[in-house]
Each structure stands twice: as structure tokens, then as C-alpha cells.
Amino acid sequence: MKNIMFTQALMMTIASLSIMTAANADPIVVVVNAISPVTKLDKEQVANLFLGKSSSYPDGSAAVPIEQTDATPAHDEFHKSITEKSASQLKSYWSKMIFSGKGTAPKEVASNAELLKLLASNPAMIGYIDKTAVDKSVKVILAP
Amino acid sequence: MLPNAYALDLGHDVTIKGFGTAGLVYSDNNQADFVASSRLNPRGAGRTENISGVVDSKLGMQMDWQATSRLSFTAQAVSKQDPNNSWVPELQWAFAKFKILPNLDIRAGRIRPAVYMLSDTLDVNYANTWVRPPTEFYNQAPITHMEGVDFLYRLQTGPVNWLLQPFYGNTQLPMTSHQTVTAKNLAGVNLVATINDFTFRAGYTYTNLSFNDPFFEGVVRPGMQSICQADYGDPVACTQLASLDPINKMASFASIGAGWDNGNYFLTGEFGKITTASLLHETLSGYISAGGRFGKFTPYATYSQTYNGSPTSFSGGSGPYGAYTNQIVTGILTYDSMDQNTKTLGLRYDLFSNIALKAQWDRIDTSTKNGQENTGYGIFHHTTSSFNNGGNSVNLFSTSVDFIF
Numbered sequence: 001m002k003n004i005m006f007t008q009a010l011m012m013t014i015a016s017l018s019i020m021t022a023a024n025a026d027p028i029v030v031v032v033n034a035i036s037p038v039t040k041l042d043k044e045q046v047a048n049l050f051l052g053k054s055s056s057y058p059d060g061s062a063a064v065p066i067e068q069t070d071a072t073p074a075h076d077e078f079h080k081s082i083t084e085k086s087a088s089q090l091k092s093y094w095s096k097m098i099f100s101g102k103g104t105a106p107k108e109v110a111s112n113a114e115l116l117k118l119l120a121s122n123p124a125m126i127g128y129i130d131k132t133a134v135d136k137s138v139k140v141i142l143a144p
Numbered sequence: 145m146l147p148n149a150y151a152l153d154l155g156h157d158v159t160i161k162g163f164g165t166a167g168l169v170y171s172d173n174n175q176a177d178f179v180a181s182s183r184l185n186p187r188g189a190g191r192t193e194n195i196s197g198v199v200d201s202k203l204g205m206q207m208d209w210q211a212t213s214r215l216s217f218t219a220q221a222v223s224k225q226d227p228n229n230s231w232v233p234e235l236q237w238a239f240a241k242f243k244i245l246p247n248l249d250i251r252a253g254r255i256r257p258a259v260y261m262l263s264d265t266l267d268v269n270y271a272n273t274w275v276r277p278p279t280e281f282y283n284q285a286p287i288t289h290m291e292g293v294d295f296l297y298r299l300q301t302g303p304v305n306w307l308l309q310p311f312y313g314n315t316q317l318p319m320t321s322h323q324t325v326t327a328k329n330l331a332g333v334n335l336v337a338t339i340n341d342f343t344f345r346a347g348y349t350y351t352n353l354s355f356n357d358p359f360f361e362g363v364v365r366p367g368m369q370s371i372c373q374a375d376y377g378d379p380v381a382c383t384q385l386a387s388l389d390p391i392n393k394m395a396s397f398a399s400i401g402a403g404w405d406n407g408n409y410f411l412t413g414e415f416g417k418i419t420t421a422s423l424l425h426e427t428l429s430g431y432i433s434a435g436g437r438f439g440k441f442t443p444y445a446t447y448s449q450t451y452n453g454s455p456t457s458f459s460g461g462s463g464p465y466g467a468y469t470n471q472i473v474t475g476i477l478t479y480d481s482m483d484q485n486t487k488t489l490g491l492r493y494d495l496f497s498n499i500a501l502k503a504q505w506d507r508i509d510t511s512t513k514n515g516q517e518n519t520g521y522g523i524f525h526h527t528t529s530s531f532n533n534g535g536n537s538v539n540l541f542s543t544s545v546d547f548i549f
Contacts, residue, residue: 044303053298053338056246070497084407086437088494095271095548099163099206100264101218101237101251104298106296 001100024139027131028077030142033123037061041141047083049126052103065125066118074112078128080144155425157210161365165269167200167544175531176524178508178540180276182481183286186229186320186351189540191526198225200276200544204236204267214243222267227318236267236289249296257311258294258334259285261345261401261414270546271409273492275504278431278448280484281414283523285349285397287327290315309334320525321357328352328392331400334496345414353420355390360476365389368472371465378465384473409436425480426453433488440495446488450523452481456513484522499547506540 030046032038038057041049048054049065057063068075070087079085085093097103109115112133119125120137134140152160171178171190172228179188180199189196202224209217217240221233256263260282262505270289276282278490292313299306310333332349365385372382399416415430428451435444456477461469490504510522520534521527 019323027159048300054247054300059247062246086407087497088440088500089437091497091548092271095163095268096265098161099204099220099268099271100256100549101220101239101241102264104208104210104216132262 026073026077026088028074028081028128028144029131029134029140030082030126030128030144031119031134031138031140032126033119034137034139036123036139038126038141039139041140042142043082046126046142050078050083050106052097052105062124064122064125066115066125067106067108068112068115069108069110072111074128074130082128149406157168159208159210160205161395161549162203162205163268163270163546163548164203165200165544165546166197167269167275167542168195168197169199170195170541171538172529172540173536173538175528176521176536176538178538179525179527180279181283181286182523182525183283183319183323183325184227184288185225186526187225188525190524190538191506191528193483200269200542202267202269205233206237208247216241216313224267227320227323230423238429247298250293251296252293254289254291255294255311255313256289257292257313257332258285258309259287259332259349259397260346260399260416261336261347261403263334268548269461269502270498270500270548272444273435273444274433274446274488274490275502275544278433278446278486278488279523280448280450280486281416281429281431283450283481284416284418284427284429286317286319287315287325287330287351288317290327292332303339305338307336307338309336319355321359322360324356326354328354332397341404343401343403343405343412345399345403347399347401348396349398350394351391351397353390353395354510357390360390364472364476368469369466371472372392373520374465376464377468378461378463380466381469381472384460384469387421387423388473388476390422390424393420395420395422395425407437410434424454424477427451427481428453440493442492442494444488444490444492446490448488448544449485450481451483451547454480456482456516456519478516478518481523482510482519482521483514484508484524494524498549499545502542502544502546504540504542506538506542508536508538509539510534 049063094105112129115127115129119127169189173190177188177192179185188199202222204222206220207407217319218237220237222236223231223233230379238278239251239255241249243249243252262277290313294309294311297308312331314328319325330351334347337344368381368385396419401414403412411434413432418425418427433446435442458473459470487507493501495501510520517533521532
């Protein structure tokens with residue numbers, strides 16, 4: 001009994017800690033055009049798209065990832081939680097891909113608003129924005 | 145047109161980008177030059193000058209044209225010390241890439257065969273943690289580019305990301321000591337599997353190699369032919385010449401590599417074996433490297449080694465000219481890279497997200513084959529005879545600024 005109470009207390013502490021952590025940084029969500037047939041991707045699939053390791057959705061249709069510039073808080077949050085790469089690691093990774101001609105880095109936008117505008121023009125595109133910036137034009141397919 | 149952090153956009157889907165290294169290397173041994181590749185770099189740190197700027201410094205520019213969503217063109221020129229001691233930029237890559245399927249690309253033109261795990265970034269030091277890739281291993285197969293094709297096939301099975309890259313081509317490249325190497329029908333495959341923080345890699349390359357060497361052609365070959373053809377000559381000279389003549393000899397390089405990198409710490413290594421039909425340069429080489437990332441600092445340590453398994457002396461000559469046969473064959477056998485290992489400690493500092501500063505200490509040890517003369521120079525270049533007859537220990541201090549733009 002004592003053990004169960006202890007476990008409950010511990011779990012509540014962990015839960016409140018993780019809420020606090022989540023509240024610290026603005027959470028981001030991964031989005032596609034609202035008319036896209038894609039409904040859900042996991043973290044690995046999104047990371048693969050943004051690292052150029054795959055270039056299509058699970059149904060085989062082409063995917064076009066769009067980055068935010070590394071000056072945006074969303075960029076840091078996305079790469080911390082999805083690709084798990086620091087700014088330098090990301091640069092190293094892309095310099096390997098680019099200077100061997102194996103891949104090209106995704107195109108970039110400078111803000112949530114620009115991303116929303118761009119996504120509305122092309123259902124193949126996939127991007128990430130602050131959770132608070134989500135509107136009706138997009139569909140959230142991953143909320144890490 | 146949207147901007148891209150890794151390139152200057154010239155419009156019309158043309159982008160330009162570059163990379164470079166400014167490096168200084170100090171060697172405490174003035175009897176030999178330390179070079180990044182003894183096949184490709186005629187001069188280095190040590191004997192020519194004790195502090196050298198030519199070992200690692202280079203500048204590369206790349207232009208890409210995305211002609212259609214499936215077709216692109218890439219050209220990359222690199223200026224660095226070449227085998228003729230010139231810095232004229234050379235096209236390292238110049239190819240057309242076509243996306244056959246979303247996960248299958250073909251590239252045709254001038255490409256680099258994916259012989260090593262780090263073949264892609266041999267010039268792009270920014271992309272590597274170290275000042276330079278471990279020399280004992282990366283000295284083994286100096287085919288920097290070829291005219292040919294490769295396929296990049298990517299596949300995902302469960303948690304595993306696969307890259308299958310078969311390649312084929314032909315090339316003729318200048319080497320140091322006025323040599324020219326010709327690789328005919330170079331064919332190989334590069335297979336990479338990535339699972340979370342782990343990378344596994346296997347590669348195999350097979351080719352028909354010819355080394356055109358003025359000294360061999362002007363002195364050694366006619367010398368051995370006359371020993372064999374003379375009255376009371378030594379027929380062994382002819383059979384040895386047939387097996388050692390470096391023209392049209394099969395050579396293969398098989399290698400495996402593995403890495404683990406969780407973002408904070410990494411451990412990586414490669415191991416490779418060269419097999420040739422000419423007896424020369426049957427080598428085993430490998431390295432292991434580990435490090436950690438602490439904010440902008442990345443300290444690392446590496447151990448790297450190469451072992452030449454070919455015979456280094458010959459005593460099978462016969463008849464009155466047998467001694468000459470033995471002397472010449474032994475000379476050829478010792479005209480090759482020898483045993484060497486390096487212990488490395490270094491530190492990378494990421495100054496900005498596109499500039500890294502590095503400092504590295506290498507302790508390089510060469511050893512002889514049972515004390516035999518001319519077998520102690522490892523993979524050093526431009527050596528004195530006292531260095532050739534070593535075992536030698538060399539301390540090397542390197543600093544570099546690596547950048548991409």
C-alpha cells in the first residue's frame with residue numbers, strides 16, 4: 001500500500017515536471033495543407049523527410065519539407081525534439097549531403113505566417129509551426 | 145524562389161556554395177614530410193618546412209542547377225595541393241543527377257567512388273570532427289574521382305534506413321613521383337544501414353589498376369628483362385617481373401565501418417583490406433575514434449593503423465645474375481607504404497554554425513619489417529634514408545579553421 005502511494009506520488013511529480021518542461025518552450029506541431037490525404041506521421045518519418053532520407057509520404061506521394069530559418073525559436077524546438085540535432089550537427093550533416101551531391105537542404109521560410117501561406121499553395125508540402133499559430137488552412141499530423 | 149541556408153541563390157534554380165580549410169601543421173621531425181596522402185601530396189610538414197600550410201588547406205566551390213524537379217546538375221571545383229605541387233582548381237564532381245523514382249537516383253559524369261564510409265566528405269573537413277580523416281586508413285585507395293555512374297537507392301524497413309549505392313567507372317589520375325594511376329572497370333558497392341543512433345556500413349570495390357611510373361618503366365622493367373634474357377640469365381627475373389609489374393593488375397578494397405552517435409557522444413571506426421594480383425600493397429588498415437560534445441567543444445581521441453602484409457624481401461633469384469634479381473625485386477617490394485600507427489587527441493570548437501576551429505596532436509610511429517632497411521618510413525613522403533631505415537616517432541601539431549559558405 002505504501003509502495004503504491006509512493007509510486008502514485010512519484011508519477012504525479014514526473015507528470016507535473018514534464019508539464020513544466022513542456023511549458024518552458026513553445027511547443028511546435030508538424031503540419032500539412034488541410035486538403036492533404038496525410039493524416040498522421042511519426043517522429044521518425046518526419047525526421048527522415050527533413051533530413052532528406054526519404055522524400056515521399058507513406059502512400060508513396062512526393063513530400064516537400066519546408067524549414068524555418070535557424071533564427072526562429074520553432075527551428076530550435078523542432079530539431080531538438082524531432083531530428084535531435086544541434087545547429088552545428090545539422091550543418092555538418094547537410095554539408096556532407098550537399099557537397100557530395102547526395103541531397104539538397106529543404107527550402108526555408110522566416111516565420112510561421114510565411115509557412116502557412118506557402119503550405120496553402122502546395123498540398124505536397126510539410127512544415128512545422130508554433131502550436132499557437134495553427135489555423136484552419138493546415139492539418140496537424142504530429143504533435144511531439 | 146525561397147532562400148536556402150546552405151547556398152547563395154543566383155536565380156533560375158542555380159545555387160552556389162563553398163567550403164574550405166585554412167590549416168597549419170607542425171612536425172618535430174625534419175627527416176620526412178607528413179602528408180595527408182602520400183599518393184596525392186608531394187610536400188608536407190617536417191622535411192620541406194617544419195610548419196606547413198599545404199597539408200590541409202583547400203577551397204572548394206560548388207554550383208548546382210535544379211533544371212527540373214527530377215533533373216539536376218552539380219559541378220564542384222577544389223583547389224588544393226595536387227600531385228604536381230600545383231593549386232590549380234580541379235573538378236572533383238561534375239555530374240547530372242536524375243530521380244528515377246522518389247527513392248532512386250542515378251548520377252552520371254565525374255563522381256567519387258564511395259570506397260570509404262567518409263568518401264563524400266574527404267575534402268569537406270567542416271563535416272568531419274577531426275582535422276583530417278585518419279591518414280593510415282584514408283591513404284589506402286586514393287581514387288578521388290572517376291568518369292562513371294552510380295545509383296542511390298534508399299529504402300526503409302521498420303526502424304532501418306538503407307542506402308544501397310552501386311557504382312561503376314573509369315579514371316586516370318596523376319599521383320606523386322610522376323606516376324599516373326589508371327583504374328579500368330572500377331566497380332563497387334556501398335551499403336549503409338542506419339538504425340536510430342547506429343550506422344553500419346560495408347563496401348567493396350574492384351578494379352583493374354595500372355601504375356605508370358617513369359622509374360619503373362625506364363630502369364626497373366628493362367633491367368629485369370635484360371637479366372632474364374642475358375646469356376646464363378636468371379629466368380626468375382621474368383616471372384617476378386610478370387607478377388610485380390604494376391600494369392593491368394586486379395585490386396580490390398573491402399571495408400566495413402560502424403558508428404554510434406547519440407548527439408552527446410560518438411564512437412566510430414572502419415576496417416579495410418586491400419587485395420591485389422601484383423603482391424604489392426596487400427594491406428590491413430583501420431581506425432577507431434571516440435569523442436563527446438560539450439556545448440561548442442568536441443574533444444576526441446583516435447587510434448589508427450596500417451599494416452602492409454606483402455613480402456618486403458626476395459631471395460629466390462638463381463644463377464650468376466640471381467643476386468641482381470634479388471636486389472631489384474626487394475627494391476620494388478620496399479617501394480610501397482609500410483607499417484604505421486597514429487594516436488590522436490584533438491579538440492573541435494564550433495565558433496559559429498558554419499565555422500569550426502580545430503586543434504590536434506598526433507603521435508605517429510612507424511616500424512620496420514624485422515629491422516630491414518628501407519622499410520621504416522610508414523606512409524611518410526619525401527623521406528631521408530635514415531628515416532627510411534627507422535622506426536620513427538613523430539609528433540605532429542595541427543590547427544585548422546574549417547568553414548562552409
